[in-house]
Amino acid sequence: MKPNPIQGKLAGLSILVVEDGADNQRIFRHFLKMAGADFFIVEDGRSALERALQDESIDLVLMDIQIPEIDGYEVTERLRNAGFTRPIIAVTAHPLQLEKPQGAKAGITDFLAKPIQIETLVQTIIKYTRPEPQAAAPEASPEPAPAVTSAVEIQDSEPFLLSKYHNNQMYRSIIIEFVRSFQQRIEDMVALINDMNWEKLGFALHQMKGAAATYGYPQVSEIAAQMEHTAKEARRDVHAVQTIRKQAEHMRGMGIRMQSGLDGFENRTV
Incomplete structure (x- = not known):
């Protein structure tokens, strides 16, 4: 280890x-x-x-x-x-x-x-x-790559989705917590879509976008960014409501793949 x-x-x-x-x-x-x-x-x-x-x-x-x-x-x-x-x-x-x-x-x-x-x-x-004058200063934290917001879906071919940190013991417990709570978060977002509460939905998606990237799921972060953009459009475009419903279903599917990936990894490490 x-x-x-x-x-x-x-x-x-x-x-x-x-x-x-x-x-x-x-x-x-x-x-x-x-x-x-x-x-x-x-x-x-x-x-x-x-x-x-x-x-x-x-x-x-x-x-x-x-x-x-x-x-x-x-x-x-x-x-x-x-x-x-x-x-x-x-x-x-x-x-x-x-x-x-x-x-x-x-x-x-x-x-x-x-x-x-x-x-x-x-x-x-x-x-x-704890400054050390002769030590090299750490480089500034790299900026995250801009999320693509034009496409409704990202093509997925694998039946499971693993965090890029799945082998990193430092992240293990918070990844598990994130994945296990994911489907409930999607249900909460769907309820906000049904209520057309775009402001609260946008806040939830903004949080999801950053969290998913930090937990090592950039694909989920990208979908959240797409949905955040669509939530803004839905305030003035009725067609965007149907789009964001499709995006939410895609996000739900990603959650299932995340859980499958987590279950499969835990079974292999037992």
Whole structure:
């Protein structure tokens, strides 16, 4: 078994995580715990402000940009104006070249792109909390490839679908949790389609898009991106409603293939 490359790497550090998405919270919780960090998660900008200004033990802040009440840039700017000097790392799904100018103005220390690359996350935290002048700085987290949103379906030929991290022990438990909850999430999305609640559906799909990529299912992430685009179209185009229903059924089928892949892999490893 390969050694865990992040095990204990962040021991002794206190990290404030500002993230409202349940999947990303789960990912941060799983890997920061594995790396040995102490951490606290808040879901909105106002709570982030209060916690950061009151807790002097915080070594670094991981700041999602799209958060409720006050966005990540305004939170950062207020913290800097209040004298907060510790590193603030922005986490965003938007193109970094578009985000960096505004981030620099607000006082962001650095950026990480979603989907989150776990080893890059840990390396970046180490870079700004335990600097070693002669050590090579980690490369910036690569930006995710833009999702294709024009096609309704992706051609699938295999009866099962495995995460690209299926052999990585670090990911095993959260992959299992993601796959086992997947069909219920599809049912929840279908209910939102039936209710024509496009705003809430779009939020759920945005979360699914990033989570699936982080869990190692880029095919699922791409379908979620297509559906997110279609949900926007459905607000003004009745024909898009039928399209998104077909996409949801395709997503349901992918969930079955994911479960088959997980079952088959677990049977081979018993």
